[in-house]
Amino acid sequence: MSETAVRRFAAAFGGVVAAGSALAIGYLVADLTGGPWPVDAVGVQVIDWAPGPVKDWAVRELGTADRPLLRFGICVTLAIVAAVAGVVGRRSPRLAVGLAGGLGLVGLTFAVFSRSAASGVVERLLPSVVTLVVAVVAMWLVVRRPKAVAAEQPDGFDRRQFLVTVSALAVAGAASFAATKVLSVKPGEALRARFKVPRPTEAAPPMPAGVQADVPGVSRFVTPNAKFYRVDTLLEVPQIDPNDWELRIHGMVDKEMRLSLADLVDRRLIERDITLTCVSNEVGGPYVGNARWIGVPIADVLAEAGVRSGADAVKSTSIDGLTIGTPLSALTDGRDAIFAVAMNGEPLPFDHGFPVRMVVPGLYGYVSATKWIVDFEVTRFADFSAYWTDRNWSEQAPIKTSSRIDVPKGFATLKAGPAVAAGVAWAQRRGIRSVEVQLDDGPWQPAKLATEDSIDTWRQWTFRWNATPGNHRLTVRATDAEGNVQTATEAPPRPNGSSGLHNTIFMVE
Numbered sequence: 241m242s243e244t245a246v247r248r249f250a251a252a253f254g255g256v257v258a259a260g261s262a263l264a265i266g267y268l269v270a271d272l273t274g275g276p277w278p279v280d281a282v283g284v285q286v287i288d289w290a291p292g293p294v295k296d297w298a299v300r301e302l303g304t305a306d307r308p309l310l311r312f313g314i315c316v317t318l319a320i321v322a323a324v325a326g327v328v329g330r331r332s333p334r335l336a337v338g339l340a341g342g343l344g345l346v347g348l349t350f351a352v353f354s355r356s357a358a359s360g361v362v363e364r365l366l367p368s369v370v371t372l373v374v375a376v377v378a379m380w381l382v383v384r385r386p387k388a389v390a391a392e393q394p395d396g397f398d399r400r401q402f403l404v405t406v407s408a409l410a411v412a413g414a415a416s417f418a419a420t421k422v423l424s425v426k427p428g429e430a431l432r433a434r435f436k437v438p439r440p441t442e443a444a445p446p447m448p449a450g451v452q453a454d455v456p457g458v459s460r461f462v463t464p465n466a467k468f469y470r471v472d473t474l475l476e477v478p479q480i481d482p483n484d485w486e487l488r489i490h491g492m493v494d495k496e497m498r499l500s501l502a503d504l505v506d507r508r509l510i511e512r513d514i515t516l517t518c519v520s521n522e523v524g525g526p527y528v529g530n531a532r533w534i535g536v537p538i539a540d541v542l543a544e545a546g547v548r549s550g551a552d553a554v555k556s557t558s559i560d561g562l563t564i565g566t567p568l569s570a571l572t573d574g575r576d577a578i579f580a581v582a583m584n585g586e587p588l589p590f591d592h593g594f595p596v597r598m599v600v601p602g603l604y605g606y607v608s609a610t611k612w613i614v615d616f617e618v619t620r621f622a623d624f625s626a627y628w629t630d631r632n633w634s635e636q637a638p639i640k641t642s643s644r645i646d647v648p649k650g651f652a653t654l655k656a657g658p659a660v661a662a663g664v665a666w667a668q669r670r671g672i673r674s675v676e677v678q679l680d681d682g683p684w685q686p687a688k689l690a691t692e693d694s695i696d697t698w699r700q701w702t703f704r705w706n707a708t709p710g711n712h713r714l715t716v717r718a719t720d721a722e723g724n725v726q727t728a729t730e731a732p733p734r735p736n737g738s739s740g741l742h743n744t745i746f747m748v749e
């Protein structure tokens with residue numbers, strides 16, 4: 241490398257270190273305050289702005305991996321601009337400092353306007369303000385040159401000063417990052433531990449024996465919390481102090497209410513097994529899970545508040561400002577719609593809405609399952625629109641009768657002879673009457689159903705046959721208890737849930 245190239249590279253590197261140290265220190269401040277890291281403020285806005293197909297693709301193909309990927313993409317973009325700033329800074333330090341300040345201002349602007357769980361102005365803005373200030377100062381430190389050097393050589397620089405500055409910034413950045421990761425100042429689990437799972441007034445009946453198909457590779461009937469699918473639109477999930485949490489109930493009601501967590505659980509609590517499903521789930525996809533929930537019937541709270549005539553919807557809002565619209569009828573028709581406070585015997589995990597979320601049997605999550613809920617407004621569909629409906633998803637969306645093959649996995653190799661297939665089927669609110677499978681283009685044959693837990697849970701099935709050598713295809717379809725046969729007509733998830741039949745292709749030797 242020529243000397244000019246080495247210098248240019250060093251200058252670019254200096255710019256990146258300046259920006260990196262600012263982001264790392266901002267990250268520590270975000271952790272301390274609970275406010276948004278500017279990268280996440282930008283990221284959440286990118287999520288909100290992402291055109292539907294991109295978002296659908298990200299949810300489907302990347303799952304939760306899209307979160308680190310989005311952060312990474314934003315950081316790479318910043319690094320490129322910072323590198324350019326470092327290089328132009330050799331001739332024009334002011335321009336470099338201006339670029340750093342500009343980037344910082346972008347972060348600050350997004351922190352003002354993006355959805356965030358931070359409520360106070362200080363916590364919401366401090367991480368971005370600190371990042372901005374550090375970015376400007378760090379960039380200035382990196383590009384500044386002693387007057388003598390500048391006079392002698394327009395793009396020369398003081399090597400010793402540069403090395404000392406860059407090393408010091410790198411150490412400061414690394415130390416801040418390490419402090420966040422190692423010390424982890426967030427209270428985290430300590431907050432969750434402040435809430436003791438209350439004993440339900442009405443415990444769930446014992447789970448019937450035989451709900452779990454005895455086949456290796458089939459889903460666990462109760463999805464463990466750590467394995468439960470997660471779908472939301474945040475990069476950093478809120479960690480709400482249960483002692484600060486409050487739910488506001490208002491709108492078309494006779495009596496407005498504000499409930500603390502203690503107030504809420506001081507009511508009738510029911511325990512129920514309910515299977516959640518995401519509208520983004522493709523045929524055969526993983527975004528469905530079953531858990532045992534404890535919560536307060538929403539109908540009880542609505543009865544206390546007194547619903548005014550004319551209302552047909554509830555608009556619920558999570559702490560970050562995301563809104564969900566739910567038909568009032570689904571909350572009052574006798575089904576077990578709850579403000580849930582426990583999932584499989586534990587306080588809700590942070591990822592799944594701690595301390596309180598809605599769970600409504602029979603409706604896709606995006607129209608019913610508000611996590612980190614803080615506001616509950618009785619209203620009319622005609623008077624509002626919600627986050628997902630603004631993005632061309634249907635206003636109302638009951639879960640479609642569906643089934644999935646868990647084993648054999650696609651492209652598995654089986655031994656000829658006795659073989660077994662197994663999976664799950666769901667039609668929440670209606671229940672599963674039968675499941676059938678088809679081998680290649682053969683006739684539909686009944687699968688054996690595992691015991692039903694409730695009509696609001698999925699149901700497992702198994703099918704045994706004598707496998708013959710060759711490549712084969714197995715297809716599954718369910719029929720719900722109202723006699724509706726799962727449709728073979730294929731539909732994508734948008735606008736109101738995928739349809740079509742799941743199949744798996746495998747080889748028998």
Ligand SMILES: Nc1nc2c(c(=O)[nH]1)N[C@H]1C(S)=C(S)[C@@H](COP(=O)(O)O)O[C@H]1N2
Pocket residue numbers: 468469470471472473474516517518519558559562591592593604605606609610611612
């Ligand atoms: N606050 C909030 N609640 C939310 C969402 C969200 O993005 N933010 N996503 C919804 C969607 S689309 C689904 S499918 C369920 C998923 O719940 P889970 O992540 O606990 O599985 O939560 C719902 N509740």
Ligand SMILES: [Mo]
Pocket residue numbers: 471517518519520604605606
């Ligand atoms: Mo969803």
